[in-house]
Amino acid sequence: MAVLLLAEVTDGALAVDATAKAVTAATALGDVTVLCAGASAKAAADEAAKIDGVAKVLCAEDAALSHRLAEPTADLIVSLAGDYSHIVAPGTTDAKNIMPRVAALLDVMVISEVTGIVDADTYQRPIYAGNAIQTVKSGDATKVMTIRTAGFDAAGMGGSASVETIGAATDPALSEWVEDKVAESDRPELTSAGVVVSGGRGVGSEEDFALIEKLADKLGAAVGASRAAVDSGYAPNDWQVGQTGKVVAPDLYVAVGISGAIQHLAGMKDSKIIVAINKDEEAPIFQVADFGLVADLFEAVPELTEKL
Amino acid sequence: MKVIVPVKRVIDYNVKVRVKTDGTGVDLANVKMSMNPFDEIAVEEAIRLREAGKVEEVVAVSIGVKQAQETLRTALAMGADRAILVVAADDVHTDIEPLAVAKILAAIVKDENPDLVICGKQAIDNDMNATGQMLSALLGWSQATFASEVNLEGDSAVVTREVDGGLQTIKVKTPTIISVDLRLNEPRYATLPNIMKAKKKPLEEKTAADYGVDVAPRLTVVSTSEPEARQAGIIVGSVDELIEKLKEAGAV
Numbered sequence: 194m195a196v197l198l199l200a201e202v203t204d205g206a207l208a209v210d211a212t213a214k215a216v217t218a219a220t221a222l223g224d225v226t227v228l229c230a231g232a233s234a235k236a237a238a239d240e241a242a243k244i245d246g247v248a249k250v251l252c253a254e255d256a257a258l259s260h261r262l263a264e265p266t267a268d269l270i271v272s273l274a275g276d277y278s279h280i281v282a283p284g285t286t287d288a289k290n291i292m293p294r295v296a297a298l299l300d301v302m303v304i305s306e307v308t309g310i311v312d313a314d315t316y317q318r319p320i321y322a323g324n325a326i327q328t329v330k331s332g333d334a335t336k337v338m339t340i341r342t343a344g345f346d347a348a349g350m351g352g353s354a355s356v357e358t359i360g361a362a363t364d365p366a367l368s369e370w371v372e373d374k375v376a377e378s379d380r381p382e383l384t385s386a387g388v389v390v391s392g393g394r395g396v397g398s399e400e401d402f403a404l405i406e407k408l409a410d411k412l413g414a415a416v417g418a419s420r421a422a423v424d425s426g427y428a429p430n431d432w433q434v435g436q437t438g439k440v441v442a443p444d445l446y447v448a449v450g451i452s453g454a455i456q457h458l459a460g461m462k463d464s465k466i467i468v469a470i471n472k473d474e475e476a477p478i479f480q481v482a483d484f485g486l487v488a489d490l491f492e493a494v495p496e497l498t499e500k501l
Numbered sequence: 502m503k504v505i506v507p508v509k510r511v512i513d514y515n516v517k518v519r520v521k522t523d524g525t526g527v528d529l530a531n532v533k534m535s536m537n538p539f540d541e542i543a544v545e546e547a548i549r550l551r552e553a554g555k556v557e558e559v560v561a562v563s564i565g566v567k568q569a570q571e572t573l574r575t576a577l578a579m580g581a582d583r584a585i586l587v588v589a590a591d592d593v594h595t596d597i598e599p600l601a602v603a604k605i606l607a608a609i610v611k612d613e614n615p616d617l618v619i620c621g622k623q624a625i626d627n628d629m630n631a632t633g634q635m636l637s638a639l640l641g642w643s644q645a646t647f648a649s650e651v652n653l654e655g656d657s658a659v660v661t662r663e664v665d666g667g668l669q670t671i672k673v674k675t676p677t678i679i680s681v682d683l684r685l686n687e688p689r690y691a692t693l694p695n696i697m698k699a700k701k702k703p704l705e706e707k708t709a710a711d712y713g714v715d716v717a718p719r720l721t722v723v724s725t726s727e728p729e730a731r732q733a734g735i736i737v738g739s740v741d742e743l744i745e746k747l748k749e750a751g752a753v
Contacts (some may be wrong), residue, residue: 483735
């Protein structure tokens with residue numbers, strides 16, 4: 194069986210971690226062909242060719258594919274779909290935008306956020322904010338799915354697949370890109386970081402969020418936030434961890450001033466070690482934390498940062 | 502301009518779900534159900550557009566069991582003008598898949614001829630995040646997903662989207678499908694007088710067969726299980742003890 198995998202490409206650069214994790218999942222299904230699409234995608238295609246397990250890379254460079262708007266990108270994938278039994282992508286916002294459109298155009302269901310592959314037709318995925326795991330068997334001719342990357346290890350970078358240049362499909366010209374507002378960040382990317390330090394409502398203000406950032410920098414960690422912290426303006430929305438934000442599974446997750454609502458736990462409860470610092474000993478976060486410290490974060494966090 | 506807003510009846514977001522011990526699904530008997538939180542945001546946005554004079558009519562649509570009419574009454578109480586209920590399941594445990602929902606919605610769109618469909622970005626029960634995109638594909642329309650800001654300008658919509666690295670603004674041709682994210686707006690509460698008035702608003706009842714759509718699932722649910730439980734943790738007494746434990750565990 195053959196698998197077409199949509200690589201995560203942003204501004205011409207390959208998101209190696211997300212793509213390599215999806216490759217790990219896809220190699221369980223068959224020979225993997227990676228598709229790199231964008232206004233510029235050559236460098237990304239060369240990089241994708243190095244991922245272990247990739248048999249071939251298709252590089253589609255076209256102005257119409259710039260910023261990977263859903264309509265032209267979905268049309269491109271559909272034009273290639275005939276040769277593949279599975280069409281797969283890492284579960285990023287790009288893929289969540291494009292893949293259901295691809296599935297509907299092929300008249301098949303999409304299988305979102307796959308966490309486990311049982312066999313070529315059978316998959317596991319979380320439902321109800323991760324409070325249940327559903328095993329589903331697809332009867333569709335083509336399986337279209339997104340992979341929850343937090344559940345898979347990244348494939349190595351020792352490969353040397355061939356790169357083939359292909360054209361874009363026709364541009365339906367239904368939408369156009371206007372602008373990006375990219376959050377500046379020197380820290381590790383949230384979904385691939387080994388350590389994540391997150392702040393919640395308890396942090397109290399945007400200024401005090403610096404406490405969280407200092408601890409994160411000390412640990413070489415990415416910074417996350419709860420919905421309450423984002424809604425209150427303490428942190429930008431792309432830091433949100435949870436059912437509607439990002440799903441992370443780092444080696445160490447430190448939750449500071451976060452009560453632990455169902456929707457937040459959905460995004461982090463597969464972390465290897467969870468530390469909670471909260472002054473409310475009844476907070477639900479302590480039920481999932483490996484190590485809990487009942488303390489005022491304004492005293493505990495600076496002390497922790499200093500002593501590490 | 503006419504707007505269609507699909508709304509879904511789901512388990513209330515505050516309820517801790519229970520997986521049935523026989524592995525057949527999540528227990529929804531005697532559990533509080535509500536409108537999917539993202540759909541409330543979609544209804545609110547449609548009503549705000551009408552209040553701003555950009556939209557004349559807001560039609561709420563729900564697909565599922567008969568009881569989904571409660572969800573439609575809530576949308577009507579918030580300000581929707583009329584509602585369409587498509588009965589497609591006998592049992593609350595039957596979740597109609599996004600592909601079938603999108604096909605029914607596409608048929609309704611062809612009947613109603615709206616300029617805009619505003620839906621939630623995902624339902625908090627199946628967490629699929631697919632119906633809006635699928636509907637857009639079936640209609641051959643443009644799509645603007647995960648919207649945090651919507652501006653209608655003539656025959657196009659300028660939509661700011663919440664994407665992984667930050668925010669992205671795109672301009673889409675209408676008719677279009679917009680799926681809404683959490684930060685688009687703060688949904689209003691229905692007031693008691695409006696809840697009473699909503700009981701008199703028109704609610705048309707249909708079936709999936711009326712639209713010629715087969716709602717048979719493409720994905721057979723083999724089993725539903727509890728996620729792996731985490732080992733009970735410990736409460737430490739001080740920062741020093743926390744650091745010591747983390748060092749023992751090899752985490753720092």
